[in-house]
Amino acid sequence: MRINVAIAIAEEARDRIYEVAQVCRALGFAHTSTLSDIGILIGSAEVEDLPMLRAIPGVLAVEMERSRRIAAGS
């Protein structure tokens, strides 16, 4: 199943963000945008591929995208 994900790039790999993105793409990550100022890649991936994406050098975290709302009751 394909899901939207956000990939955080590790601090030490920030100047290689585009290279890391390339590796992610090679492993099935469909890259839609690069938030270079905060070191985040946005895109989608197969659920089964998440562990592999997390293991890429330079990747700090891979998290499923969730919907967000204003704080309830506000």
Added chain:
Amino acid sequence: MRVNKHTPTAHRPVRSGCTGRNLVLLKERTPRAAVALLRHAAGLRLGVSSDFHTGRLQIAPGEGLLFERLGCALLNGDPDQTLALARRHREGALLLAPERYVRAAELGVAASADGLRLADTRAAAWGLQATRVLSSPYQGRGIRVAILDTGLDLTHPDFAGRAIVSKSFAGELPVDDGNGHGTLCAGIACGPEQPAQAPRYGVAPAADLYIARVLDDNASGTDGNVLAGIDWSVRHRCAVVSMSIGTPVALGDSYPKVYEQAAARALAEGTLLIAPAGNSSQRPDSIEPVEHPANCPSILAVAAVDQTLAVAPFSNGGLNPDGGDVDLAAPGIAIASASPRPALYQTGSGTSMAAPLVAGIAALVAEADRNARGAALRAALLKALLPLAAPARDVGAGLVQAPQ
């Protein structure tokens, strides 16, 4: 999560009118002569203010205190002594007047059975009074404040002629606010000094407003929208980002790593992220943990207090470790602000209102100190708080205060 019932603090009854003591203005030029006059006229024993070193004014019956530099005395005479002084007043030997209770009416402070309670005045919303915004010489001039929310009513008269940069990250939706929440938050943070038809409700009227629409008209969005909004704010060198977004977390939950990375990077670039602690509590019966994304260590988590500066019943608490603390508190009940046309004005309650108030004050701090950016801005904000009686779990280090 069950917590002990909140114990209300003791409150004194309201006092107004006369105290029962009297003030007397004396013609005698020396303390010695004044003491002699009052002893002779009414049998009163007089102390002299320079002899006292404590701040408390306890005057026993039959005694008085001479304020020697003012040439007047405060007397606690019995009825016979007061009668004797009134006779001397009629003779012109002295001026006698009853002592009255006074209170700070100009601050919109209302005395009630519950003690002091702040209120909106014709001049300004109560939240601006409580945080000393009105007496601050700063207005956020030259400081960029980003609001990540449902957009802004760009045609609102209170924002006419204002420097506003905006972008929509909510798909095809324009920046124009079709929900109201974004306009409310932007108004609290950066509303004008003199609104068209309302008391002042905005903290930083001279700040440069950056509106990133990340939520749709149902106030819903995705991580992708929100993160893109944060990235945009950092790229545009916004010193402050206010995002009134909250997703409940469970006890024991840790913070999301992607948001924390984004926030830490933003901080390093000079952008401070501020978010609400969340409104899912029902104090005193239950307290819920600080919500995402405020539970990130690099994001400032804001709790809400009411007009008596007590923690709001819905305000979440710092129950989770490792970033899940409440950092500080701000006014968050009946907060006046702007609304999209045709209403133009509204009030809101929630930690969602407290967060942009902190953001506005952060802009004032950033103007006051050009070196206060990122982590330094966060530290400056947290250093100048008003301590509150509530525990740190509920209000962090205290109530946000504007730089003076």
